[in-house]
Amino acid sequence: MKRMLLLTSLLALGLGAAAQTSPVLSAAMPTANMDTPPVTSNGPVTLDVKNLPPASADPTEAKIATQVRHQMLTLLHYGVFDDIEYSVQGRTVTLSGAVISLHSQTRQDAERAVKRIEGVDKVVNNIRVLPPNMLDDQARERVLGALSRTGGLSRYFYPASPDIRIIVDNLHLTLKGYVNNEGDKNMANVAANQVRDLFQVTNNLQVVK
Numbered sequence: 001m002k003r004m005l006l007l008t009s010l011l012a013l014g015l016g017a018a019a020q021t022s023p024v025l026s027a028a029m030p031t032a033n034m035d036t037p038p039v040t041s042n043g044p045v046t047l048d049v050k051n052l053p054p055a056s057a058d059p060t061e062a063k064i065a066t067q068v069r070h071q072m073l074t075l076l077h078y079g080v081f082d083d084i085e086y087s088v089q090g091r092t093v094t095l096s097g098a099v100i101s102l103h104s105q106t107r108q109d110a111e112r113a114v115k116r117i118e119g120v121d122k123v124v125n126n127i128r129v130l131p132p133n134m135l136d137d138q139a140r141e142r143v144l145g146a147l148s149r150t151g152g153l154s155r156y157f158y159p160a161s162p163d164i165r166i167i168v169d170n171l172h173l174t175l176k177g178y179v180n181n182e183g184d185k186n187m188a189n190v191a192a193n194q195v196r197d198l199f200q201v202t203n204n205l206q207v208v209k
Contacts (some may be wrong), residue, residue: 085097
């Protein structure tokens with residue numbers, strides 16, 4: 001009986017000591033700051049718009065982000081009908097956007113390229129492969145033709161890395177990318193809305209100076 005009481009007392013003392021010291025230990029343990037916003041491309045990766053990390057960004061994240069951008073621009077099949085974006089938080093890179101079914105391999109190529117970057121521990125691949133759809137294919141070509149013939153918008157469609165990306169999913173059009181002024185953004189919107197058979201047009205073009 002005395003032995004049992006002794007063991008119970010020692011256990012209680014041990015638990016009490018742990019309760020007193022655990023907050024101190026927890027405070028001393030370094031934790032990842034998940035409140036820090038990630039470094040993102042803030043839109044499709046294109047050659048003309050640099051998507052540079054902000055000066056306040058963590059140096060490691062900024063370095064990884066710069067390398068991710070470079071790797072996306074070297075993808076063999078990444079064109080006007082595709083949209084690839086990224087975010088970097090800590091050593092995790094998240095890829096997002098969409099590619100047409102003809103470029104489905106680009107999804108895997110992008111992930112493999114990022115995994116090879118020094119300092120990257122994890123890649124989350126949220127790039128969607130748009131399902132094959134003949135009507136969508138025809139709509140993409142009509143939108144590209146309409147925009148290229150409008151004003152000076154043709155300058156945004158250089159083959160190497162178009163600044164405007166035309167994303168069509170089930171006849172829903174989203175314009176993504178970058179233009180130099182509000183006038184060009186508005187012209188693109190008017191031209192896209194005149195293309196037949198589209199259910200919806202969303203203009204997410206960003207004005208960059």
